[in-house]
Amino acid sequence: MTIQELMERVGMKETTIAIAWIKDAFHLIQSNAKEHTKVQKINIIDGIRKYPFPADMISLKSISVKDTTDSKYKKIRRLVGEPTVTEDTDPE
Amino acid sequence: MSYDTHKTWLYRLEGRYIHLWQYIQGAATTTLGDYKIRLPGEYYGNQLIYPNEDITNGLRVEYTALIEPFVGDAWEDLTGRYSDDGISFTASTRVIALGAGNTWLSAGFADDDKIRIIGSASNDGDYTIDDGVGTSIAGGATSIDLISTDSLTDEAAGESITIYQIPDEDTTPDESNHVNLNRLLSLSVVDYLKAQLADMQGNVQMKEYYMREFWKKIGDNESNKRKISMTFPTSPYAIR
Numbered sequence: 001m002t003i004q005e006l007m008e009r010v011g012m013k014e015t016t017i018a019i020a021w022i023k024d025a026f027h028l029i030q031s032n033a034k035e036h037t038k039v040q041k042i043n044i045i046d047g048i049r050k051y052p053f054p055a056d057m058i059s060l061k062s063i064s065v066k067d068t069t070d071s072k073y074k075k076i077r078r079l080v081g082e083p084t085v086t087e088d089t090d091p092e
Numbered sequence: 093m094s095y096d097t098h099k100t101w102l103y104r105l106e107g108r109y110i111h112l113w114q115y116i117q118g119a120a121t122t123t124l125g126d127y128k129i130r131l132p133g134e135y136y137g138n139q140l141i142y143p144n145e146d147i148t149n150g151l152r153v154e155y156t157a158l159i160e161p162f163v164g165d166a167w168e169d170l171t172g173r174y175s176d177d178g179i180s181f182t183a184s185t186r187v188i189a190l191g192a193g194n195t196w197l198s199a200g201f202a203d204d205d206k207i208r209i210i211g212s213a214s215n216d217g218d219y220t221i222d223d224g225v226g227t228s229i230a231g232g233a234t235s236i237d238l239i240s241t242d243s244l245t246d247e248a249a250g251e252s253i254t255i256y257q258i259p260d261e262d263t264t265p266d267e268s269n270h271v272n273l274n275r276l277l278s279l280s281v282v283d284y285l286k287a288q289l290a291d292m293q294g295n296v297q298m299k300e301y302y303m304r305e306f307w308k309k310i311g312d313n314e315s316n317k318r319k320i321s322m323t324f325p326t327s328p329y330a331i332r
Contacts, residue, residue, distance in 0.1 A: 001166065001278035004267035010285040015267055018285065022271060023161055025284040025306070029277060030156040033310050036272075038157050044112065044150035049142045051110045051151055061154040063110060065097040066147050073152045074098035078105070079113060083140045 030058045037061055094147060113140040162269040163259030171200035172257030181215050181247040187225055189235040196229045196236055203229055206260040211253040214245040280309035
């Protein structure tokens with residue numbers, strides 16, 4: 001369906017605000033229905049535990065870590081609760 | 093070397109960061125000469141430690157994003173799809189051949205279509221068709237070449253490959269562009285626009301009505317993918 005057809009069905013005339021609202025609707029759809037998914041790979045660095053989410057992420061689907069013995073990505077589980085840190089060289 | 097990462101790695105969500113932890117059973121060690129020794133008095137047992145090795149592209153995050161919201165073609169018009177083990181690739185001329193007797197036209201493709209290749213040994217990715225080789229696609233070409241900015245790797249036939257058409261994104265959309273959604277989700281966007289208009293007019297009741305319609309269509313679209321039927325018995329006193 002074209003943007004023009006969408007606007008005609010609603011009775012809108014301003015294209016700019018229509019496009020902005022369509023993007024908002026996309027966000028809501030992607031937030032709940034996971035219509036299109038994307039993958040980003042990040043290097044894991046020895047001694048670093050903190051990695052940023054992709055800047056364009058709307059909702060998280062899964063996190064995997066590469067098993068270097070068979071070169072496959074395997075989904076990892078989420079840790080619930082704060083682990084007890086006994087030795088931390090860079091506490092936050 | 094990471095192994096059984098689904099058992100030995102864990103993550104935790106912290107604001108806009110992923111915290112990675114490695115689960116080990118061991119103790120703090122140090123290297124003395126050529127020997128790795130366990131430090132006396134150190135705790136031995138189950139521990140969570142920071143990642144203890146470099147892994148190139150080791151962390152894979154799958155997520156949803158605002159991916160190509162506006163495209164040149166409607167989803168319903170994406171007709172191109174072809175699967176076979178007779179597809180070959182020539183790097184020097186950027187040519188993809190379907191094999192004798194199989195035309196790009198009958199597979200549903202046309203000039204300038206954007207295509208995605210999956211299943212090949214070394215040519216998986218997105219490309220754009222330029223035109224047919226020897227004859228046009230409409231004239232029954234069995235081979236096509238790609239636009240000059242695309243590149244291929246030489247690959248003989250043999251792999252089970254699928255080529256399918258994908259919509260071409262437009263980063264500066266205008267009224268002629270399509271929304272990159274199927275028909276039902278496009279109709280849900282119509283409800284969303286109506287809700288926003290009602291909100292601007294201060295008509296909260298109407299806004300709520302259209303937002304309900306919006307979510308209902310998203311729900312319908314999801315249930316259309318699942319083959320689950322639910323049947324409820326009608327009670328004798330039900331109002332029809």
